[in-house]
Amino acid sequence: MFQVILNAFRAAGEETRLRLLVLLAQGEITVTELTQILGQSQPRVSRHLKVLAEAGLVKRYREGAWMFYRLSKTASVLEVLDPLLAALQEDQEELLVADRIALDAVRRARADQAAAYFAENAAQWDRLRQLHLPESNIEQAMLSLVGEEPIEHFVDLGTGTGRMLTVFKNQYDKATGFDVSRDMLAIARTNIDEAGLTSAQIRYADLYEVPLDSASVDLVCIHQVLHFLPDPAKGFARAATLLKPGGRLIAVDFDAHDHELLRDSFAHRRLGFADAEIQSWCEETGMSLSKTETLAPENPDQDKLTVKIWLCQKPSTPAQTQLSKEN
Ligand SMILES: C[S@@+](CC[C@H](N)C(=O)[O-])C[C@H]1O[C@@H](n2cnc3c(N)ncnc32)[C@H](O)[C@@H]1O
Incomplete structure (x- = not known):
C-alpha cells in the first residue's frame, strides 16, 4: 500500500496531471476534448495521461478513432484522492476555474450537437430507428425479459x-417519460394521446x-x-438511484461495433457497449446483471447492428446492496 500511495502521489503531484485528475473526476472525457480544455498539444496531454494510467489513477480505452479517459474506480488509492479532488472542483485557483469553464463549453458543444440532431430528425424518428434495428423482435424480447x-x-x-x-403499456400502473428534446417530446405527447395512454406522462428533464x-x-x-x-x-448510475429495492433497469443499446460513420452522421458518441462495461457499471452501482440478451440482425448487412438487452436488478434489501458492492 505504501508504494502504491507513493506512486499515486508522485503521478498526481504535477500541475497538468492534477488538473487532468480534477477534470476526469467529473466524468469521462476524450483525449481530444482534454487537449481543447487544457490548451496543450495532444502528445503532451497523452504523455501526462500515460503517467496517470501507469499509476493506476485513470483508465483509458480506445473506441474506433476516439480515445476515452476516466478516473479509475477500482484503485484503492482513489479513496484517499477522492476528497481532495472533490475539494479542488470548488477551488478558486485561476487555472482550475478556467478548466471548469472550458469543460462546460465542451459539454455544451456535445449536448448541442446531439440536440440539433434530434431536433432535425424528430419528425422522422420512428422511421429512422427501424433502419438499424429489427424493432419488433427487440420489443418482444424486452417484454419477455421483464x-x-x-x-x-x-x-x-x-x-x-x-x-x-x-x-x-399493459405492464405498469403509471409511467413517466423524460427527454431533453422538446421536438421529440411534442411527438411523444401526440403518440401517447393517440394511443389513449392516460396513465403515462411526458416530462422535459x-x-x-x-x-x-x-x-x-x-x-x-x-x-x-446510452x-x-x-x-x-x-446516466446509468442515475437510473440505478431511482430504483426501489428489488427494482430493475432494462438497458438496450448496440453491442460494441466499429461503425465510425455513426458518430459523424448520427451523433453517436459511443460505438455500442460490451457486456463487460455494463457489468462494471452494475458493480459500481450495487446492482446485479440478471439477464443479457443478444439480438443479431436476421440478414446482416452494413446498416444493421447487433442489439443487446441488459436487465439489471437492485438488491431487495440494503444489506444485499452493501454485499454486492463489496464483491
Ligand atoms: C435515439 S433516441 C431514443 C428514443 C427512445 N428511447 C426510442 O428508443 O425510441 C435518444 C433520445 O435520448 C434523448 N436524450 C439524449 N440525451 C438526453 C439526456 N441527457 N436526458 C434526457 N434525454 C436525452 C434524445 O433527445 C432522444 O430523444
Whole structure:
C-alpha cells in the first residue's frame, strides 16, 4: 500500500496531471476534448495521461478513432484522492476555474450537437430507428425479459417519441417519460394521446437530473440512449438511484461495433457497449446483471447492428446492496 500511495502521489503531484485528475473526476472525457480544455498539444496531454494510467489513477480505452479517459474506480488509492479532488472542483485557483469553464463549453458543444440532431430528425424518428434495428423482435424480447411482475411506476429515460411507454403499456400502473428534446417530446405527447395512454406522462428533464425521489421506481428503461450520452456511466448510475429495492433497469443499446460513420452522421458518441462495461457499471452501482440478451440482425448487412438487452436488478434489501458492492 505504501508504494502504491507513493506512486499515486508522485503521478498526481504535477500541475497538468492534477488538473487532468480534477477534470476526469467529473466524468469521462476524450483525449481530444482534454487537449481543447487544457490548451496543450495532444502528445503532451497523452504523455501526462500515460503517467496517470501507469499509476493506476485513470483508465483509458480506445473506441474506433476516439480515445476515452476516466478516473479509475477500482484503485484503492482513489479513496484517499477522492476528497481532495472533490475539494479542488470548488477551488478558486485561476487555472482550475478556467478548466471548469472550458469543460462546460465542451459539454455544451456535445449536448448541442446531439440536440440539433434530434431536433432535425424528430419528425422522422420512428422511421429512422427501424433502419438499424429489427424493432419488433427487440420489443418482444424486452417484454419477455421483464415478465409479468407488477410495475407500479415505469420510467423511460430519453423517451424520444415515447415508444417504450406504448410497448410497456399493459405492464405498469403509471409511467413517466423524460427527454431533453422538446421536438421529440411534442411527438411523444401526440403518440401517447393517440394511443389513449392516460396513465403515462411526458416530462422535459435531463436524465442525469430527473426530478424524482430516489428509490421510487420499479422499472427504469433506457432504450437506445446510452450511446448518445457524454457520460453514459453517470446516466446509468442515475437510473440505478431511482430504483426501489428489488427494482430493475432494462438497458438496450448496440453491442460494441466499429461503425465510425455513426458518430459523424448520427451523433453517436459511443460505438455500442460490451457486456463487460455494463457489468462494471452494475458493480459500481450495487446492482446485479440478471439477464443479457443478444439480438443479431436476421440478414446482416452494413446498416444493421447487433442489439443487446441488459436487465439489471437492485438488491431487495440494503444489506444485499452493501454485499454486492463489496464483491
Ligand atoms: C435515439 S433516441 C431514443 C428514443 C427512445 N428511447 C426510442 O428508443 O425510441 C435518444 C433520445 O435520448 C434523448 N436524450 C439524449 N440525451 C438526453 C439526456 N441527457 N436526458 C434526457 N434525454 C436525452 C434524445 O433527445 C432522444 O430523444
